[in-house]
Amino acid sequence: LTFPKIFSPNSDGKNDFWTWGNTVYTEGCELSIYTSWGQKVFEKMSYDNSWDGTNNGKPLEDGAYYYIIKCQDGQQK
Helix, strand or coil: CCCCCCCCCCCCCCCCCCCCCCHHHHCCCEEEEEECCCCEEEEEECCCCCCCCEECCEECCCCCEEEEEECCCCCEC
């Protein structure tokens, strides 16, 4: 899998969601996204390319965010 380093959730219809290829490889895995200060801003099991850069419906600031993918087999990516 190749995970994109950037996306632009500005509602212009281009790259508005954080997407990667075939999400079947991460079915059953938990995705967590954090700010650079460690605050969790998004979490989803079996990610489906639906994150739009918001937290509780509010757009997040531009910047660096970090993700962790935990799978049932104990692997972390």
